[in-house]
Amino acid sequence: xxxVKNLICITCPKGxxxxxxxxxxxxxxxxxxxxxxxxYLEQEFREPRRTLTTTVITxxxxxxxxxxxxxxxxxxxxxxRAMEVLSSVEVRPPVxxxxxIVRDLLRTGVDVIACDDLLD
Amino acid sequence: xxxxxxxxxxxxxxxPAGLAAAVxxxxxxxxxxxVFDRDEKPGGILRQCxxxxxxxxxxxxxxxxxxxxxxxxxxxxxxxxxFALDTTVLEMDQNRVLTVVSAxxxxxxxxxxxxxxxMGCRERPRGAIGIPGTRPAGIFTAGQAQRLINIEGYVPGRxxxxxxxxxxxxxxxxxxxxxxxxxxxxxxILPYPSGLVRNVVQCLHDFDIPLLLGHTVAEVxxxxxxxxxxxxRVDDRWNPVQGTEQRMxxxxxxxxxxxxxxxxxxxxxxxxxxxxxxxxxxxxxxETSLPGVFSCGNVLHVNDLVDNVSSEGESAAxxxxxxxxxxxxxxxxxxxxxxxxxxxxxxxHRVSGQNDTTLHIRVKRPMKKVTxxxxxxxxxxxxxxxxSEMIWVTVPKAVFRxxxxxxxxxxxxx
Numbered sequence: 001x002x003x004v005k006n007l008i009c010i011t012c013p014k015g016x017x018x019x020x021x022x023x024x025x026x027x028x029x030x031x032x033x034x035x036x037x038x039x040y041l042e043q044e045f046r047e048p049r050r051t052l053t054t055t056v057i058t059x060x061x062x063x064x065x066x067x068x069x070x071x072x073x074x075x076x077x078x079x080x081r082a083m084e085v086l087s088s089v090e091v092r093p094p095v096x097x098x099x100x101i102v103r104d105l106l107r108t109g110v111d112v113i114a115c116d117d118l119l120d
Numbered sequence: 121x122x123x124x125x126x127x128x129x130x131x132x133x134x135x136p137a138g139l140a141a142a143v144x145x146x147x148x149x150x151x152x153x154x155v156f157d158r159d160e161k162p163g164g165i166l167r168q169c170x171x172x173x174x175x176x177x178x179x180x181x182x183x184x185x186x187x188x189x190x191x192x193x194x195x196x197x198x199x200x201x202x203f204a205l206d207t208t209v210l211e212m213d214q215n216r217v218l219t220v221v222s223a224x225x226x227x228x229x230x231x232x233x234x235x236x237x238x239m240g241c242r243e244r245p246r247g248a249i250g251i252p253g254t255r256p257a258g259i260f261t262a263g264q265a266q267r268l269i270n271i272e273g274y275v276p277g278r279x280x281x282x283x284x285x286x287x288x289x290x291x292x293x294x295x296x297x298x299x300x301x302x303x304x305x306x307x308x309i310l311p312y313p314s315g316l317v318r319n320v321v322q323c324l325h326d327f328d329i330p331l332l333l334g335h336t337v338a339e340v341x342x343x344x345x346x347x348x349x350x351x352x353r354v355d356d357r358w359n360p361v362q363g364t365e366q367r368m369x370x371x372x373x374x375x376x377x378x379x380x381x382x383x384x385x386x387x388x389x390x391x392x393x394x395x396x397x398x399x400x401x402x403x404x405x406x407e408t409s410l411p412g413v414f415s416c417g418n419v420l421h422v423n424d425l426v427d428n429v430s431s432e433g434e435s436a437a438x439x440x441x442x443x444x445x446x447x448x449x450x451x452x453x454x455x456x457x458x459x460x461x462x463x464x465x466x467x468x469h470r471v472s473g474q475n476d477t478t479l480h481i482r483v484k485r486p487m488k489k490v491t492x493x494x495x496x497x498x499x500x501x502x503x504x505x506x507x508s509e510m511i512w513v514t515v516p517k518a519v520f521r522x523x524x525x526x527x528x529x530x531x532x533x534x
Contacts, residue, residue, distance in 0.1 A: 010317060010321050013316060013509055014317075015318075051182075052298075053171050053172055055270055055273070057273070063271075064272060065272070067170040067185075067270070069170075069184055079298065083298050083300075097187065115170065115186040115187045115190070116186040116187070116189075116190050
């Protein structure tokens with residue numbers, strides 16, 4: 001039984017639609033999709049990944065929350081577990097934008113990094 | 121006696137438009153400038169927009185809001201831009217005198233060679249759309265909820281219905297879901313989503329949040345706190361369809377029902393306003409009807425990409441430079457831009473014809489296979505046009521120079 005997913009390409013604002021499935025290990029597409037969109041949809045079909053952006057708690061700062069993000073996309077299925085991990089992370093000044101806040105989040109090989117300076 | 125200082129350029133607002141304007145003005149050689157902002161930190165709305173999607177044009181990489189603001193702040197620091205923070209501009213008069221107030225310095229006045237208005241926009245509140253029902257706690261605008269979660273650190277509810285599919289509403293549906301709330305539905309009165317496709321996919325589809333197109337809130341339930349809403353389908357004239365009511369229990373209703381440029385200062389100074397954009401009438405140098413007063417970013421018209429807001433800030437700085445140097449072309453020699461009923465809004469409203477000029481256009485309804493015509497001499501084909509995506513089209517100066525009267529802009533398509 002082949003599984004067909006109807007996906008929308010978000011590589012550009014146009015939002016093209018395609019049906020995507022696998023045949024003998026190869027990803028097949030039905031729809032008018034450009035080259036860039038094709039590689040996005042193949043990845044999206046095999047293993048969707050997302051960059052997570054959220055905030056963590058601050059200590060010793062006027063600011064209450066501090067913005068962070070994953071340094072690259074992580075598997076979509078890990079998003080809620082990642083939020084769980086980050087719910088207990090705290091940062092203290094000084095922090096510089098791009099500093100690593102959590103190394104190798106959930107063994108994804110992706111770090112969580114600072115989106116701003118925290119200097120008080 | 122109120123202290124009065126002369127400066128070459130005042131920029132009101134330290135968000136993306138104001139920051140870009142300040143950096144560009146410094147680079148052009150306008151050294152004597154001050155950026156005013158009522159917040160404690162520059163960055164404007166970017167500070168609470170912690171999601172990614174900013175900077176693809178300006179920095180060739182995808183940044184979060186705070187990262188984008190941080191980049192511009194570093195540029196501003198390098199150029200030695202002066203900020204007056206925690207400072208509110210109370211009044212602007214037609215002679216370009218600003219009255220400002222702050223807790224540290226009290227009341228001050230500035231006589232300004234030029235002023236760049238970069239105050240951004242505000243959310244349309246509930247009162248403006250008139251939802252029937254009670255008035256309990258638990259109704260927030262989407263941006264207000266965004267500030268509560270991302271800056272103040274409070275999640276405003278556990279079960280949520282979002283009214284309106286603007287980008288902030290979609291982004292908050294995802295944000296609330298990640299923070300553990302249950303978003304039951306996003307209701308949109310229009311037959312198509314108001315936000316970008318990317319946000320519909322990554323904020324709603326990713327988390328199986330239903331998008332109810334052609335729906336609105338018919339009633340709010342609850343006494344002290346929201347207990348639920350009644351959603352109803354609407355016909356093509358936005359009238360409720362009897363018998364389609366469904367009650368949805370929730371403790372929070374978020375409104376993402378549009379943005380309004382914040383122009384109290386502009387109006388009080390007598391700047392002429394365009395009722396379609398909600399912002400000032402401007403020429404191709406972003407100068408308003410008051411000579412020496414410029415407008416850019418979301419206070420001029422609501423943009424969908426921050427990179428474009430920054431570009432407008434830069435153009436306004438260039439205009440302010442020309443004005444300070446006495447090289448601004450005479451406005452009476454400029455060609456008026458007019459639009460037919462296919463166009464929702466357009467900026468600028470007058471063009472000098474000195475340079476090729478970028479028109480910023482929103483169409484009135486979604487169209488496919490579009491031909492955009494400017495005057496008699498210019499057309500551009502587009503695969504599609506949607507009200508949610510502002511069209512930037514650069515028109516050669518010859519089109520404006522050849523015009524003997526107003527230049528008409530119109531859109532044809534299916």
